[in-house]
Amino acid sequence: MQTEKVEEEEDAPEEYVALCDFTASGSEQLSFITGDKLLVHNKSSADWWWAELQGVIGYVPASYLRLDGAEEGDDTSLEDPWQDDEYFGSYGTLRLHLEMLSDRSRTETYRQVIVSNSASLRDKVVMDLGCGTGIISMFCAQLAKPSMVYAVEASSMVEHTRQLVKQNGCEEVVTVLQGRAEELELPEQVDILVSEWMGNCLLFEFMVESVLLARDRWLRDGGVMWPSSAALALVPCQADNYYTEKMAFWERPYGLDFTPLQPLAQQEFFTKPKFSHLIDPEDCLSAPCDVICLNMYTVQVRDLEEMKGEFQFCVEKPGIFHGFTAWFTVQFESLEMGGATVELNTGPNSDPTHWKQTLFMLDRPIQVYTGDSIHGNIVLRRNPVWRRHMTVMLHWNINSNTDDCQANISLNIHIHKC
Numbered sequence: 373m374q375t376e377k378v379e380e381e382e383d384a385p386e387e388y389v390a391l392c393d394f395t396a397s398g399s400e401q402l403s404f405i406t407g408d409k410l411l412v413h414n415k416s417s418a419d420w421w422w423a424e425l426q427g428v429i430g431y432v433p434a435s436y437l438r439l440d441g442a443e444e445g446d447d448t449s450l451e452d453p454w455q456d457d458e459y460f461g462s463y464g465t466l467r468l469h470l471e472m473l474s475d476r477s478r479t480e481t482y483r484q485v486i487v488s489n490s491a492s493l494r495d496k497v498v499m500d501l502g503c504g505t506g507i508i509s510m511f512c513a514q515l516a517k518p519s520m521v522y523a524v525e526a527s528s529m530v531e532h533t534r535q536l537v538k539q540n541g542c543e544e545v546v547t548v549l550q551g552r553a554e555e556l557e558l559p560e561q562v563d564i565l566v567s568e569w570m571g572n573c574l575l576f577e578f579m580v581e582s583v584l585l586a587r588d589r590w591l592r593d594g595g596v597m598w599p600s601s602a603a604l605a606l607v608p609c610q611a612d613n614y615y616t617e618k619m620a621f622w623e624r625p626y627g628l629d630f631t632p633l634q635p636l637a638q639q640e641f642f643t644k645p646k647f648s649h650l651i652d653p654e655d656c657l658s659a660p661c662d663v664i665c666l667n668m669y670t671v672q673v674r675d676l677e678e679m680k681g682e683f684q685f686c687v688e689k690p691g692i693f694h695g696f697t698a699w700f701t702v703q704f705e706s707l708e709m710g711g712a713t714v715e716l717n718t719g720p721n722s723d724p725t726h727w728k729q730t731l732f733m734l735d736r737p738i739q740v741y742t743g744d745s746i747h748g749n750i751v752l753r754r755n756p757v758w759r760r761h762m763t764v765m766l767h768w769n770i771n772s773n774t775d776d777c778q779a780n781i782s783l784n785i786h787i788h789k790c
């Protein structure tokens with residue numbers, strides 16, 4: 373923690389109040405508790421500001437702060453920690469639905485789940501949570517013979533969903549209901565709760581909370597969750613193109629030395645995940661491992677506040693360790709005892725999906741060698757203020773026995789907010 377005194381700035385710093393506790397996890401960050409008054413000296417990026425608390429300075433997460441003196445009502449966004457207006461607004465237009473429907477791997481997997489369970493779906497009651505355009509509900513009505521499908525959708529897309537259900541002759545079986553699944557009243561319990569809720573890094577958007585609340589309220593005892601389980605996978609990787617594009621670029625642009633900007637580039641580009649990453653299998657430095665696993669029957673909403681996973685990777689080939697790449701898999705158990713489980717895998721060895729993968733870059737790349745061990749843990753901490761966001765922390769050590777020496781490099785915790 374830096375302790376240097378803050379020089380007087382020409383423009384007076386602004387005073388902010390902390391909306392919740394924050395625990396620093398790197399020497400360059402500043403811990404605080406709810407109600408602390410921080411002086412913000414520099415809003416160096418949208419997510420991280422340079423601030424002072426009782427003479428000590430460091431980086432703080434901007435989303436945890438509110439301008440002092442601004443009443444709760446002034447900042448309406450704080451009244452909407454779920455950012456529902458923005459969230460359901462985005463699903464009220466076609467853009468995201470087109471992206472999801474165009475994702476053949478995703479959509480065909482759900483169709484395969486319905487087809488391979490069509491016999492068992494006969495006379496069952498289904499809830500399709502967050503049905504969007506109603507594609508999964510219409511698969512159920514077309515490819516199986518459930519007695520009822522409740523297609524639940526909170527956004528304004530729902531009026532078009534009703535039209536599509538009618539247009540495709542499914543209105544006998546599919547009932548479209550508008551509202552948040554965890555709030556609306558269903559006329560009966562359901563046998564199957566199916567939903568496509570997964571976000572970047574599996575959990576981003578935290579729609580999974582709605583699925584768990586609806587499970588607890590509407591899934592009958594012995595009912596089936598689709599997906600039945602989910603896992604977040606992680607692998608240490610090379611990312612030379614991204615590193616070159618964002619960091620090496622500053623070394624000699626147009627024959628000039630821009631390296632003094634590299635700390636800024638590290639802060640701006642490498643302290644948050646790259647969601648749109650497509651990792652080449654060749655860039656994986658080891659086999660991946662599942663670091664977080666969710667059993668959709670037993671996981672509780674409170675478990676989502678903080679999820680931890682351990683990992684141990686054995687480097688399988690020499691290379692530059694630029695970062696970690698994450699993706700997820702979800703499994704759909706068969707309705708028949710002993711039937712085959714269907715899996716949707718969004719990793720580099722499966723068909724690409726609209727989620728792609730998520731890249732977490734290290735502060736600085738490290739040369740690694742075959743046999744090196746990269747071990748540590750990952751912590752997904754849900755944002756206490758913005759309920760659809762989370763912070764991902766990765767802490768790791770490398771044990772390398774190259775050059776006959778035992779180097780044990782303990783690296784800083786790496787913070788990513790997404």
Ligand SMILES: NC(=[NH2+])NCCC[C@H]1O[C@@H](n2cnc3c(N)ncnc32)[C@H](O)[C@@H]1O
Nearest residue numbers: 463502504525526527552553568569570582
């Ligand atoms: N896989 C994702 N990341 N997003 C794809 C599904 C999201 C769809 O579910 C709807 N949706 C999200 N949450 C809810 C909810 N609690 N109740 C009803 N519809 C919802 C949302 O409006 C959108 O149409």
